[in-house]
Amino acid sequence: MTDIRTRELRRPVDVAEYLFRRLHEVGIRSVHGVPGDYNLVALDYMSQCGLRWVGNCNELNAGYAADGYARVNGIAALVTTFGVGELSAINAIAGSYSEFVPVIHIVGQPHTRSQKDGMLLHHTLGNGDYNAFASMSSGISTTMARLNEPHEIATLIDNAIRECWIRSRPVYITLPTDMVSRKIEGERLETSIDLSQPPNDPEKEDYVVEVVLKYLHAAQRPVILVDACAIRHRVLEEVHDLVESSGLPTFVAPMGKGAVNETHRCYGGVYAGTGSNPGVREQVESSDLILSIGAIKSDFNTAGFSYRTGQLNTIDFHSTYVRVRYSEYPDINMKGVxxxxxxxxxxxxxxxxxxxxNTLPGQEQGSSEQTVTHAWLWPTVGQWLQENDIVITETGTANFGIWDTRFPSGVTAISQVLWGSIGYSVGACQGAALAAKEQGNRRTVLFVGDGSLQLTLQEVSTMIRNNLNPIIFVICNEGYTIERYIHGWDQSYNDIQAWDIKGIPIAFGAKDRYKGYRVTARDELTKLFADKTFCSAPYLQLVELHMPREDAPAGLKVTARETATRNK
Structure with a gap:
């Protein structure tokens, strides 16, 4: 059998087959996207390469879904068509670039001869320029692979996939229609793409380690602060071993939520400057040394740049450099260090x-109040979550509310704190739930606002079509709460049309594989959380969770206030 397989790989293979076999090799099993006439023939090759076509409602949603799939699976692929398709996806790809998410974006293009002749084809700008759209993507792609010349196609594909994995950022691959079935040598497929991280220079690495240890041993109150790039650049094993071996108090930034086992004896909570729990803020800001791993110090990740920590007391570990106080050591990866x-x-x-x-705040304990508030909700959610859940939160109240939830072990948290594209979480939920299903059906839970939901609701249809079973909580508070806190509290631009949300999946054809709920009181949610069928997530479930329009997590209020001040 091995000899047969070897002979098969040594035969010339079509370009599309080579590309899709490489996607399968790096762990991708499902490909998101929307069909278009410049990619249709290529899509025919997927099933024979062990890939499954998802089929999204639009390219923007497909990009969000690929992002969510990559955050669970490790890497993802997206296929769009030239011009109209790729430009619809570009916002999602920019978000993946911003937040270090590895997505392989494959764009079906017109015939290479048509491009050279500058033919006036559909989906073009009408000026014969076939490079315009690729130029738009170049700033949000770590590598551009134009598959125009058969003799270099295999090298370009392998390099693009490797760069996507190593740099944990999107890459852009064009596949002209006449290249789809062009033959290239298949023998190269016998050798796997090298996805290993280039090693640090040993002498330089040893020197940096000694400098780090000097300050670490001199510190009296050291702490560890873990952020998103520890997840994206795959150093969680090192983080876990560092926490266990050192025994140091360990905190996460909002974007780093889920990077640390929150049941560990050393875990101290979420640090977000003035948006932090007072005890957390005191311990981090009074520390004389912070081991900061993978930090992304954006406004929403720091509660409006309200960190009160100094570089003189900080060692920053990143994927391409280490900074010890004010001395920076470039071209050195944090993993080896x-x-x-x-x-x-x-x-x-x-x-x-x-x-x-997940103890309720003092004012909530023993209260007979039935209104669902954020102060009550998020600790209660923490009590309900299970090990290995995937928890997705939308930009807005949910992103900030989840700070007050202590996760069980093994939970994966997905949010888009830096890019913050409204509606991201619904598409990401579809991709994450699909990856979870491929991994053994981990439970997927989404918290999204009623305003955000309206932008990308169509992906609930894709969830139904693909037999996915997420639990979706829609926070119904009459519009864009985070926007209200920034500006325009009573302005109509922050209002939305009220929908019968729990009835919408029925219109999408959910039939008997769906159940919807309407929750307006604490007792109702508590009863739902105690329901074993609901908790087992046997099918898609959607919960309308009605909350006061004026209520919001404390962290959101702090960040919105700082944002409003900066905007002035």
């Missing part, structure tokens, strides 16, 4: 950390 720090660390000064729980 962290591993050697763990191996050579020895005893350290350790301080106790305040354990985080």
């Amino acid at each position: 962290l591993r050697k720090v763990i191996q050579r660390m020895g005893p350290l000064q350790r301080n106790a950390v305040q354990r985080i729980s």
Whole structure:
């Protein structure tokens, strides 16, 4: 059988087959996108390469879904058509670039001869320029692979996929219609793409490790602060070993939620400047050394740039450099440095950390109030979540509310704090739920606002079509709450049309594989959380969760206030 397989690979293969086999090799099993006449023939090759076509309602949603799939699966692929398709997806791809998410964007293009002749084809600008759209994507793609010349196609494909994985950012691959079935040598498929991280220079790495250890051993109150790039650049194993070996108080930034086992004895909560729990803020800001791993210090990730930590007391670990106080060491990856720090660390000064729980705030305990508020909701959600859940939160109240939830172990958190494209979470939920299904049906839970839902609701249809079973909580509070807190509290531009939300999946053809709920009181939600069928997520479930229009998490209020001030 091996000899047959080897002979098969050594035969010339079509370009589309080569490309899709490489996608399968790196772990992709489902491909998102929308069909168009410049990619249709290529799509015929997917099933024979072990790939499944998802088929989204539009390209923007497909891009969001690919992003969510990549955050769970490790890497994703998106197929669109030239011009109209790729430009519809470009916002989603920009978000993936901004937040270091590896998505392979494949664009079906017109025949290479048509491009050279500048023919006036549909989906063009009418000026014969076939490079305009690729130029638009060049700034949000870490590599551009134009598959125009058969002799270089295999090299370009392999390099693009490797760069997507190593740099954890989108790449752009064009596939002209006349190249889809062109033959290239298949023998190269016998050798897997090298996805290993280039090693650091050993001498330089050892020097940086010694500098880090010098300050770490001198510190009296060191802490660890973990952020999103620790997840994106795949150093969570090193992070977990560092926390366990050092015993240091460990915190996460909002974008780093889920990077650390929140049931661990060292976990102290979410640090977001003035948006933090007071105990968390005190311990982080009084520390004399912060080991900052994968930081992204954006406005929403720092509650309006309200961090009160100094670079003089910080060691920053990143994918391309390490900064120790004010000295920067370029071209060195944090993975190798962290591993050697763990191996050579020895005893350290350790301080106790305040354990985080999902206990209700004092004013909520024993209350007979039935209105669902954010102060009550998020600790209650924390009590309901299960190990290995995937929890997705939309930009707005949910993104900030989840700060107050302590996760069980193994939870994956998905949010778009930096790019913050409204409606992202619904598409991302579809992609994440599909990846979860491929991994063994981990439970997928989405919290989205009623305003955000209206932008990308169509992807609920894709969930139904693909037999996905997420639990979707729609926070119904009459519009764009985060926008109201920034500006225009009573302005009509922050209002939305009220929908019969729980009835919409029926219109999408959900039939008997769906159940909807309307929750207006705490007792109703508590009863739902105790329902074993609901918790087992046997089919798509949607919960209208009605909350006061004026209520919002404390972190959102702080960040919105800072944003409003900066906007002036």
